Amino acid sequence: MLKAWKVGIALLTFLLTGASRADDILQGKLALSGSIFSPTCNIDSESRDQTVDFGQLAARPEDSTSRVASSQTAFTLRLVNCDLQLLKNQSVDVLLTGIPSQYDPRMLAVDGDAKGIAIEIADSRHRIIPPGIAVNVATLIAGDNELTFNTSLHIFGKRVGAGEFNSTAQILLRYF
Numbered sequence: 001m002l003k004a005w006k007v008g009i010a011l012l013t014f015l016l017t018g019a020s021r022a023d024d025i026l027q028g029k030l031a032l033s034g035s036i037f038s039p040t041c042n043i044d045s046e047s048r049d050q051t052v053d054f055g056q057l058a059a060r061p062e063d064s065t066s067r068v069a070s071s072q073t074a075f076t077l078r079l080v081n082c083d084l085q086l087l088k089n090q091s092v093d094v095l096l097t098g099i100p101s102q103y104d105p106r107m108l109a110v111d112g113d114a115k116g117i118a119i120e121i122a123d124s125r126h127r128i129i130p131p132g133i134a135v136n137v138a139t140l141i142a143g144d145n146e147l148t149f150n151t152s153l154h155i156f157g158k159r160v161g162a163g164e165f166n167s168t169a170q171i172l173l174r175y176f
Contacts, residue, residue, distance in 0.1 A: 040086045040175040041145065044078035052151050072122075072150040077171065079145040089176040093134040094147070096121060098169030103156040106130040113163025116156045121169070124148040134174060 052073050084090050099109040101118030106128050108119040121129050123137040129149070138147055 040084075041079035041082035041092075041140065041173075043173075044080050047076060047078040050075050050077075054151075054153050057153065072152050074148055074150050077147040077149070079140070079147065079173075080143075082140050082142055082145055084140060084142045087140070087175055090140050091136055091176050092138050092140055092147070093174040093176070094123070094129055094137045095134040095172040095174065096129055096131045096169045097172065098131040098167065100131045104154070107154060108167045108169055110165040110167045112165035113161070114165035115161030115163070116158075117160065117165060118154050118156065119167050120152050120154055122150045122152075124150070126150065131169065140175075 052075055054073065079092075096108070101107040101109040103116070103118050104120075106120070108121065108131055110117055110119060123129060123135065124147075127135060127137075129135045129137075138145065
């Protein structure tokens with residue numbers, strides 16, 4: 001009886017595996033990835049997403065190559081709970097992702113009807129932060145830190161055209 005039982009299991013196994021055709025077998029691939037990081041500082045929720053409004057500006061074409069059309073408008077990025085034990089140099093670089101202006105690649109391009117303008121972003125020491133280039137902006141202290149930036153709108157010669165405009169950039173922080 002035990003022998004018949006073993007023969008029955010062997011026959012069932014053969015039927016289940018050997019009877020299927022090779023083209024009935026489907027294969028798949030599973031890729032797993034991710035990253036783990038230790039946040040040196042957290043960005044305060046109130047300064048994470050910001051809007052700088054230049055308001056209404058009178059723009060008159062000029063013969064000059066470039067001139068500032070607005071006074072500097074400041075915004076602050078507040079970093080909280082900074083843990084300096086995770087840093088060697090206790091400093092932070094800022095990298096702006098955005099489209100460089102055709103008029104000056106150190107500035108951000110604008111979308112909209114307005115023409116002949118670009119937006120400059122600089123750190124608190126008035127060093128321009130060009131799109132796509134990391135700039136060291138501060139030495140951090142333990143706890144909370146404030147990074148202040150200035151923005152200004154530039155007009156380029158006789159190319160200025162009236163209309164609304166906007167621009168978007170992400171600020172990426174790299175700690176050292």
